[in-house]
Amino acid sequence: MDNARITIVMPVFNEGINLDIMLRIIEAIVKSTHEVLVVYDFPEDDSIPVAKEVQKDHSNIRLVYNDIGRGAINAIKKGVLEAKGKYAVTLMADDIGPVFALDAMADLMDMDCGIVGCTRYAYGGKVFGGSLKQKILSRAANSIFRIVTSSQLTDATFGPKMFKPELFQKINIESTRGWAISFELSIKIQAMGFRVGEVPITSINRFYGGQATFSLGSWLGDYLKWFFTGIKLLRGKGLPPPLHKRAFE
16 A cells, blocks of 8 residues: 555464454554555465455455565565555564554654564563463563663564664664564664664464464574674663653553
């Protein structure tokens, strides 16, 4: 959709069971003009027929084939390349919480933020679902990261992030697995001196079904790399204070 305020980039991997609900919630909740890019890796993905069915009622939903290379990171790269909105946001198909924050995230972007995220750990944010190990590691990692760096984000590792597509294209993305790209963007955009923003959400992970792709062993190397890179790039930098806003204020 030309002149959209928000392009929602949603990588999928057999998310058909979640996608029908997610797309309909997006269309019911998001007030900003928007387009949704459902980015898939292979033609047998069960997300495709679901997206085509919802497209009958919502022409702003587009299917995008990821021809860069399989995986969430390449799907995000492809989606941002195809984005027509003023802002692009990465969104997971298995968590409805961030959908309720999208309009508020765009409002913070209008206030000259370089990147805006959702937070599960501050300003009233919460998280439900997911494994106990995953939740403990995530909360601890984000807390320690803030302590040892000047990062202004309370949930730097969380996937949903909003930014300008043209700024994304200027960044040399180095992450190779999982959603480490969100952590990388959080660090690099702050290192460039941009202000950040956060909107508290209630995260409801994998609210219905589908296939989870979280694998600590395969992603840990990338996350540790960006943890220590963040210390190097952000510690003592004196970043501008963050902005935050609740959804539906």
